[in-house]
Amino acid sequence: MNKVVANADEAIKGIESGMTLMLGGFGLCGIPENCIAALVRKGVNNLTCISNNAGVDDFGIGLMLQQKQVKKMISSYVGENAEFERQLLSGELEVELIPQGTLATRCMASGYGMPAVYLLAGVGTEVAEGKEVRNFNGKDYLLEYAFDSDFAIVKAWKGDAQGNLVFKDTARNFNPMMAMAGKITIAEVEELVPVGELHPNEIHTPGIYVHHIFQGKDYEKRIEQRTTRKKN
Amino acid sequence: MNKVVANADEAIKGIESGMTLMLGGFGLCGIPENCIAALVRKGVNNLTCISNNAGVDDFGIGLMLQQKQVKKMISSYVGENAEFERQLLSGELEVELIPQGTLATRCMASGYGMPAVYLLAGVGTEVAEGKEVRNFNGKDYLLEYAFDSDFAIVKAWKGDAQGNLVFKDTARNFNPMMAMAGKITIAEVEELVPVGELHPNEIHTPGIYVHHIFQGKDYEKRIEQRTTRKKN
Amino acid sequence: MGLNKEQIAQRIAKELQNGFYVNLGIGIPTLVANYIPDGVNVVLQSENGLLGMGPFPFEGEEDADLINAGKQTITTLPGSAFFDSAMSFGMIRAGKVDLTVLGAMEVADNGDIANWKIPGKMVKGMGGAMDLVAAAKNIIVAMQHTNPKGESKLLSKCTLPLTGIKCVKKVVTDLGVFDIIADGFRCLEHAPGVTLDEIKAKTAGRLVIDDDVKEMVF
Amino acid sequence: MGLNKEQIAQRIAKELQNGFYVNLGIGIPTLVANYIPDGVNVVLQSENGLLGMGPFPFEGEEDADLINAGKQTITTLPGSAFFDSAMSFGMIRAGKVDLTVLGAMEVADNGDIANWKIPGKMVKGMGGAMDLVAAAKNIIVAMQHTNPKGESKLLSKCTLPLTGIKCVKKVVTDLGVFDIIADGFRCLEHAPGVTLDEIKAKTAGRLVIDDDVKEMVF
Numbered sequence: 046m047n048k049v050v051a052n053a054d055e056a057i058k059g060i061e062s063g064m065t066l067m068l069g070g071f072g073l074c075g076i077p078e079n080c081i082a083a084l085v086r087k088g089v090n091n092l093t094c095i096s097n098n099a100g101v102d103d104f105g106i107g108l109m110l111q112q113k114q115v116k117k118m119i120s121s122y123v124g125e126n127a128e129f130e131r132q133l134l135s136g137e138l139e140v141e142l143i144p145q146g147t148l149a150t151r152c153m154a155s156g157y158g159m160p161a162v163y164l165l166a167g168v169g170t171e172v173a174e175g176k177e178v179r180n181f182n183g184k185d186y187l188l189e190y191a192f193d194s195d196f197a198i199v200k201a202w203k204g205d206a207q208g209n210l211v212f213k214d215t216a217r218n219f220n221p222m223m224a225m226a227g228k229i230t231i232a233e234v235e236e237l238v239p240v241g242e243l244h245p246n247e248i249h250t251p252g253i254y255v256h257h258i259f260q261g262k263d264y265e266k267r268i269e270q271r272t273t274r275k276k277n
Numbered sequence: 278m279n280k281v282v283a284n285a286d287e288a289i290k291g292i293e294s295g296m297t298l299m300l301g302g303f304g305l306c307g308i309p310e311n312c313i314a315a316l317v318r319k320g321v322n323n324l325t326c327i328s329n330n331a332g333v334d335d336f337g338i339g340l341m342l343q344q345k346q347v348k349k350m351i352s353s354y355v356g357e358n359a360e361f362e363r364q365l366l367s368g369e370l371e372v373e374l375i376p377q378g379t380l381a382t383r384c385m386a387s388g389y390g391m392p393a394v395y396l397l398a399g400v401g402t403e404v405a406e407g408k409e410v411r412n413f414n415g416k417d418y419l420l421e422y423a424f425d426s427d428f429a430i431v432k433a434w435k436g437d438a439q440g441n442l443v444f445k446d447t448a449r450n451f452n453p454m455m456a457m458a459g460k461i462t463i464a465e466v467e468e469l470v471p472v473g474e475l476h477p478n479e480i481h482t483p484g485i486y487v488h489h490i491f492q493g494k495d496y497e498k499r500i501e502q503r504t505t506r507k508k509n
Numbered sequence: 510m511g512l513n514k515e516q517i518a519q520r521i522a523k524e525l526q527n528g529f530y531v532n533l534g535i536g537i538p539t540l541v542a543n544y545i546p547d548g549v550n551v552v553l554q555s556e557n558g559l560l561g562m563g564p565f566p567f568e569g570e571e572d573a574d575l576i577n578a579g580k581q582t583i584t585t586l587p588g589s590a591f592f593d594s595a596m597s598f599g600m601i602r603a604g605k606v607d608l609t610v611l612g613a614m615e616v617a618d619n620g621d622i623a624n625w626k627i628p629g630k631m632v633k634g635m636g637g638a639m640d641l642v643a644a645a646k647n648i649i650v651a652m653q654h655t656n657p658k659g660e661s662k663l664l665s666k667c668t669l670p671l672t673g674i675k676c677v678k679k680v681v682t683d684l685g686v687f688d689i690i691a692d693g694f695r696c697l698e699h700a701p702g703v704t705l706d707e708i709k710a711k712t713a714g715r716l717v718i719d720d721d722v723k724e725m726v727f
Numbered sequence: 728m729g730l731n732k733e734q735i736a737q738r739i740a741k742e743l744q745n746g747f748y749v750n751l752g753i754g755i756p757t758l759v760a761n762y763i764p765d766g767v768n769v770v771l772q773s774e775n776g777l778l779g780m781g782p783f784p785f786e787g788e789e790d791a792d793l794i795n796a797g798k799q800t801i802t803t804l805p806g807s808a809f810f811d812s813a814m815s816f817g818m819i820r821a822g823k824v825d826l827t828v829l830g831a832m833e834v835a836d837n838g839d840i841a842n843w844k845i846p847g848k849m850v851k852g853m854g855g856a857m858d859l860v861a862a863a864k865n866i867i868v869a870m871q872h873t874n875p876k877g878e879s880k881l882l883s884k885c886t887l888p889l890t891g892i893k894c895v896k897k898v899v900t901d902l903g904v905f906d907i908i909a910d911g912f913r914c915l916e917h918a919p920g921v922t923l924d925e926i927k928a929k930t931a932g933r934l935v936i937d938d939d940v941k942e943m944v945f
Contacts, residue, residue: 144854145812158603158604162395165862166820169891202792207588215809219811245559247479273785273786276786306580353637354636362632378640385595398640398644402673454593454595473806485818504565504583
């Protein structure tokens with residue numbers, strides 16, 4: 046069962062304008078840099094993108110916003126991005142803001158075959174508008190629906206030809222849930238290892254969730270907030 | 278943050294008759310042998326036990342059934358146990374049978390702060406009796422409630438003083454979800470390792486879910502169906 | 510005569526397609542793994558938490574921590590992955606498993622299946638069967654055509670408590686291969702040495718026999 | 728005068744109890760980590776997927792794959808664990824995090840909080856704040872008592888879109904420490920050099936001042 050494709054362009058071949066995409070990552074950490082570059086090259090547009098953040102002006106999903114490829118962003122936090130703010134205020138871009146945990150859980154719900162779950166976040170706020178409220182054990186919850194996507198695009202640390210994935214540190218974030226929630230899931234990895242090298246106890250995303258995988262290249266892995274301390 | 282206790286008797290000190298317990302394991306694989314033995318020694322009774330299986334006649338939860346400590350079993354499969362069947366048919370034991378995936382997910386729901394989820398299993402069967410049915414995208418689902426428990430008792434391969442756990446192979450099964458679903462969670466481990474030895478990328482259950490942990494001993498790890506093939 | 514258990518498994522194995530993720534139930538379905546056709550790569554899912562189930566271990570190499578859903582000792586393969594029960598049934602419910610093969614006590618001609626309970630007699634529980642039949646995209650039942658008393662297990666309506674409704678797509682018995690269509694059990698193949706008259710006599714549910722029913726070939 | 732940001736953080740740090748799991752928001756709350764009292768062991772949760780957040784890395788040792796929820800480069804500690812965003816918010820929703828400290832634009836005297844949106848002006852989003860305030864057992868707000876225009880941020884009713892309702896338990900500002908009780912903001916301590924009259928003047932919501940309000944001690 047070999048799911049390896051040559052590169053990002055090959056992996057995203059099936060992505061067409063108007064589709065709904067999920068893109069893994071938190072801020073610029075653990076984002077599928079190669080696939081984003083390929084989407085910019087391909088020039089598909091009118092996309093609905095589900096991603097916790099929208100990148101920065103000149104990196105991550107920001108690159109797709111620059112090219113006006115995104116019709117709608119579904120995110121939890123979209124600061125740090127002037128072009129984004131411009132498109133939003135001018136009405137060029139639709140935005141749906143969702144609490145971060147709700148976003149993660151709606152992706153997971155899809156991968157777990159749960160059409161809807163009841164969650165706490167946003168009760169009594171404008172996030173609750175139009176949503177079903179239901180009381181369990183004296184507390185109100187919102188009915189939240191699973192997110193589907195035509196393609197989920199994730200970035201892993203290591204992966205194998207069967208699609209098994211391992212993530213590194215906090216670059217894991219949304220990637221495992223989105224990998225579960227794509228009708229088709231693409232994984233780009235820093236290191237494509239021989240099948241059998243990943244220990245079966247340590248795999249974060251089993252290959253059944255992944256359809257195409259490729260060895261990424263030229264990772265920039267930009268840091269948004271470089272905070273350090275001095276030795277002594 | 279040191280959560281280590283001396284042994285099983287110490288770990289289960291807070292468990293009283295009439296409580297609801299979750300016990301990890303699938304069949305006899307990954308069951309908390311030390312804690313079961315301690316519960317038999319302590320003699321608490323009138324327990325409600327949530328566990329995928331009920332052990333065999335003379336091992337696992339079967340030992341507690343022999344001592345008539347269990348008032349009610351909530352399980353998905355309870356074959357291979359003559360004493361169980363006798364108590365059930367005589368009316369001494371209440372039994373609630375639940376589809377295996379629903380059982381796992383109801384535990385997980387509790388650990389994920391979801392009071393209820395919609396699941397497919399059992400629609401149109403006697404499992405659906407009395408349950409809310411709701412249609413999403415043309416399919417019927419059952420509303421299933423999260424499981425709570427006074428104590429969850431799990432068995433891990435390795436663990437550390439902060440309560441971080443790693444499971445081995447298919448001995449993982451229900452243990453991670455139950456660890457998340459206990460008001461108090463007890464973990465017994467084959468190997469208690471120094472804090473820092475478990476790689477943070479490879480921890481299955483973060484310590485936040487675990488309250489007491491101890492180094493187990495004398496594991497029998499009985500095999501139910503020893504199936505083998507011959508070399509050549 | 511009809512097929513023996515090994516032959517039923519062998520016939521079902523022909524339904525496997527390259528790239529399939531497959532869940533095999535206890536009993537005859539387990540035997541299907543022994544007959545996977547050359548050139549067909551499938552990954553076996555065991556719902557207790559494993560993708561990539563390998564063969565039984567060599568004698569002396571059994572590991573109590575490595576079992577399948579039937580509690581048998583097994584092995585892994587290169588590329589195997591372990592996960593917890595919630596993720597395991599998550600992937601089943603989400604339709605990631607392409608094919609489920611399981612046994613049954615009764616199947617109805619609308620696809621209903623009963624295989625977990627005989628009221629007053631047997632109370633072992635449904636295990637993962639209800640989750641599997643509710644969610645799998647493609648469900649094949651492997652069973653004997655009749656019960657030990659000689660009564661048909663292919664019915665117009667199940668008499669035992671149901672495991673799932675309108676979910677079985679295909680039934681392979683010792684007598685033949687049947688698709689479940691709107692009109693009932695559609696006989697596609699008969700076992701060598703089994704006549705269509707015998708199939709008719711032993712099928713209680715609605716039966717559709719096309720003109721071109723073939724003899725099963727192995 | 729009132730407290731500076733470091734002093735607000737220092738005062739909040741005194742609320743930490745041994746064994747607490749704590750989530751610290753961006754801004755002043757992050758500084759709380761610098762003042763954890765001796766003998767008090769807490770584990771810091773970062774909602775992007777880490778338990779056991781350590782200090783900033785030494786220069787040259789930054790790792791782009793290891794950041795906190797404020798996107799700052801950080802380190803791990805012995806016993807740290809990584810997990811995905813679903814589990815992270817799962818443990819938050821399930822009440823496993825003992826204390827959440829976060830900033831706010833406005834707090835109302837019934838515990839409502841607003842900190843994610845200024846209509847027509849600011850649309851950064853709520854991030855994880857709505858999940859945290861909806862679920863945490865104990866929420867402390869760290870903020871300035873008044874906004875840059877000098878208007879009170881302790882109100883009878885929030886004017887900005889809400890982040891959560893009836894959830895804040897305690898507010899620590901540059902002027903004092905306040906519990907939120909049925910009667911409104913109950914002043915427990917005033918900052919050194921700050922008079923109760925100043926607190927009264929700068930608090931728009933219902934204020935309860937007991938007879939025994941103490942001066943804050945560090």
